[in-house]
Amino acid sequence: MKNLFSGFLDATQILEDSTLISQYMADRTKHYKSLAKLVLLPQNVDELCRIASICYNNSLLMIPLGGRTGLSAATVGTGDEVGIAMDKMNKIIEIDEIGYTVECEAGVILENLQQAVSERGMLFPLDYAAKGSCQIGGSVSTNAGGINVLKYGMTRDLVLGLEIVLADGKILNLNHALIKDNSAYKLMQLFIGAEGTLGFISKVTLKCYPQVKNRQIVYFGVKNFEFVPQILQELRQRSFDIIAFECLSKVCHDAVLESMPQLRSPFQSIHHYYILCELDEKNSDAISEVCSELMESDIIQDAVIAQNDKEATLFKLLREAVSDALYLKGEVHANDISVPVSSLKLFLNDLNNLFRNSYSKYLLGVFGHIGDGNLHIYIINSNNESGEIFKNACLKSDHEIFALIEQYRGSISAEHGIGLLKKSALRYRRSETEIELMRNIKQLFDPKNLMNPGKIFTVEISPND
């Protein structure tokens, strides 16, 4: 098979070693095979088209690979596929300081892109934990979210244009750098969040923003979750420019302090929920004022405004360190869900009841981008119960949680995607009619079903699907 590609790819672009292949074909999930026939690394879109065309003509299955930081097993392989990694397609093509856009190849690492744009006095606001190794093509393929969604939106909201390589090697140039274009269906939107099942993303044009002028970080202590959405509402009613509004439960807050003894809580007293709020506001007095008002009306119990950059960094660390800190407390089963912001209170109430009644032997860690209705729900085997019992309890809890989410018209995957991990849960979120339409759309773009087959849904309808 190597012979098909060795005429135009050099030795560094064809990986055959099983250890290397396994590194490329794994993401951050476990329990999935990470195999492939070969991993190929095109250096430019011409090579990518040629690879796709050869795979198409030989009916070889293809998996597009980004930075392998996914959390839904969307890029793992069973061994029948060819992995095609974008690592070498990592050029930043143009930073446009007039149009406030940046154009780059799909393999550019997010942090490098942020950095390059920042050096030109602009902001590329997409930001999440994996930024040091995730690739922008992967961010687009999973429609990544992160910490700045409340103000700047998901990756979808930042994409202006895409260059796509279809399964047969044909190129689609979709939208380029236009902010406004109403010329028929926006095909581009289908590829955002499609997890590589419709084609390769080879090039991306993205929106940039002015840099944040007066970043302020406030940390709130709250006695009851019901006040959390209210704080957001109060800030919005005063037209504050809110960049992030993040929440962590006491379990999460305590876990962070436990895991990082050098950190201290900003508060003397203990609260049930903590809010990290990032604002763009010049007038710190206005922030102090609203904090006093919220305390007087008993909506918050306490508030601290970061007084300098060092303190701001420490406050942010309290939120950023949550996931790692919870993993230290035992095996974790994680869900990444969303419900409408106004339903968060009732949903969390039901969730807490479910855990009190049926899963009280496990630790429940709840945190997330609350301003977007997005909660990370961690079930932690903190008493180190047998792995098998824990696993089965988690699977059972999944279905109970998903049924709750369905009831609140929420999403079973707010940020991470479906991949293989949530394939069987898709029906809690999407109707049969929708899934059938999606299968048909896949067949339009990829008639031989070669692009990342079996991810999200199965195209051949089988009894197990």
Place this chain on the structure above:
Amino acid sequence: MKNLFSGFLDATQILEDSTLISQYMADRTKHYKSLAKLVLLPQNVDELCRIASICYNNSLLMIPLGGRTGLSAATVGTGDEVGIAMDKMNKIIEIDEIGYTVECEAGVILENLQQAVSERGMLFPLDYAAKGSCQIGGSVSTNAGGINVLKYGMTRDLVLGLEIVLADGKILNLNHALIKDNSAYKLMQLFIGAEGTLGFISKVTLKCYPQVKNRQIVYFGVKNFEFVPQILQELRQRSFDIIAFECLSKVCHDAVLESMPQLRSPFQSIHHYYILCELDEKNSDAISEVCSELMESDIIQDAVIAQNDKEATLFKLLREAVSDALYLKGEVHANDISVPVSSLKLFLNDLNNLFRNSYSKYLLGVFGHIGDGNLHIYIINSNNESGEIFKNACLKSDHEIFALIEQYRGSISAEHGIGLLKKSALRYRRSETEIELMRNIKQLFDPKNLMNPGKIFTVEISPND
């Protein structure tokens, strides 16, 4: 045919009178037929589903009708179709002050929606001239833009969820009110801007924003277009919160003053271009300061900051009145195009050359949402030349303009859509592969080709397409 519907629709819901039908089947374009077999007015989604299902079973063609304010002949009829108007489906269902969302039926008039949301202390930022009669379903179907796109985006960016009625009467409930959801392809995105060719939009959930806190209006006088994008850049570099950045050429500015003698230019001297800039900025000194800096570096010739609401309204009127003022100067042929912001200067240069060389007997009015790369190009028959000669010259100029736009990777329709008006020009913007994919997508959602057939593109490939 009336009998098919009279069992469940009353007399006010079935229009047979040819004058009434003609009112419903016309938009703001001329030269197109405005006929239909019947116009039906469902009162709720159940009736709409029943209508669609009957039409489907009887293979009747359907045209969804909004406020009939379209500019691309996307809702006109040849007489073979049934028009289905959303006027009676005009309920605002829920305004959510916690989640900052609003849910309403498709027939709600935009201005009523703005008003209702504003009474609850929030902002629904979509705003354009037709707001008093356009319906939100139509705004979504054309992905309307308007004056606040620079800050808040197009309609697409404001839509959270859609309820769709497909040609066969099946309902799709897409996304509800979720800000975050990564569960496979975003089918919803296909319906935004689809001009009614894929199904009916029956219900919409939209994003709201905090109200603007410190609205400031500045009017700039500029000697040369090359400085216009630079002003935008200078403002962004200083992290100003820009809501709108609109440009008008001297021709447009003068036409407004001529048509409204009660208005006066804010400037003593004459400029070649004028900029209306709307900012959210508390500190007016900061604005004065940047105006001085821009004048010192010769980027602008003059600047005036509105000192009160009355002055702000007058400044905005200078921009809003442009279109009507140009229509008073003679027959108008209008194009609504976009190019990347950084290409505006070169594009406009080429456009001016084209007109100087080949169309100098007509008046050229250029204005628009320059911050989004969106220009309205009006060719005006100001010397009242014979209609036929003018029409032919405009058709010729269209193709020359579209070729220029293609060269700058721009759009032949930034805001207004394709409909029938720009159907033959679609190939300047979309490749044959794209158009073929779009045809196939239409066939997936509407296999009998009953939904607004013949608009945007023809599904049966014919030599005339």
